[in-house]
Amino acid sequence: MARRPARSAPMPLRATSMWRVDQVFLNRKGLRVEVVCSLVNDQGGLRNLSVTAPTEDPVEAVRHAARFIAGKGNVSGARQARVRWTREQATTEQDALIRDRALEDEFLDEFEETLAAVRDQQR
Template sequence: MARRRAPQRAPEPIRATSMWRVDQVFLARRGPRIEVTCSLVNDQGGLRNLSVTAPTEDPVQAVRHAARFIAGKGNVSGARQARLRWTREQATTEQDALIRDRLLEDEFLDEFEETLAAVRDQQR
């Protein structure tokens, strides 16, 4: 007697547009410029990194430049509670690698929110 197979569940569809959230921001000096890498997560556990090299060596201007770039993507919904740190090679001790730069976090979030509001206004 042949056994019947249990019906297979259809695989979950891949969402064409997934909303992402900024989780962490890393800064690294690359000569006279600063490279900013944003780690993004989505509601389904996906992870992706976006990097941009700011045309400046000023950290405040670099995070503002990166915030405009990331918020302008259109499918990044927020950056609340995003942690900002310098990369390990920029830290002089292991403890330095753990320290968050809260002032730069505020700069990033302010610029991100302003750009995101402008993008949403344009879409209306």
Template structure:
């Protein structure tokens, strides 16, 4: 099973691209990208959380860090700053969708 480790946001015109970095217990790493149909970062992370949790092979997103990509940061320090409000939005939506998927599988 995979889990979400980090979430990166990047503006692409009028949309927000969300890249989720997934890791597993064997040390595997893979990235899933989705372009949200909105320019609102909150709606974009919620959209991405529904997409990732709906895959069915991702077990969790606890402690997933959300941050903007380097080209979106104005200084090097900005690239290190986590967006905790968006982290909460992502985790809430992920957990809700994952619970719904698990209920359907029963």
């Protein structure tokens, strides 16, 4: 009787994955700013969440997006998240590579505040 090859143990299924914000892209849509957050998890998964902020001010738009993303509950952090304007908003290819560090700080501050508030409510 032939032996079956030994199988490695399957990876356990997780009810929820914890995600972290990797990149944030901004795009002007008329008088509003669309914010797309690229999220990654510890298993290499990738997903994008999009929200259109009810303002044309980029600072308020990233704050709005940070509150939206942090309020999801399964996003654990946003450290080292990069904020950039989309290619359509850039005037040159080099502009598309430039990070907006001031907006990164705004996003991270608002994200951390909202995440702390969510965790306090869960206790």
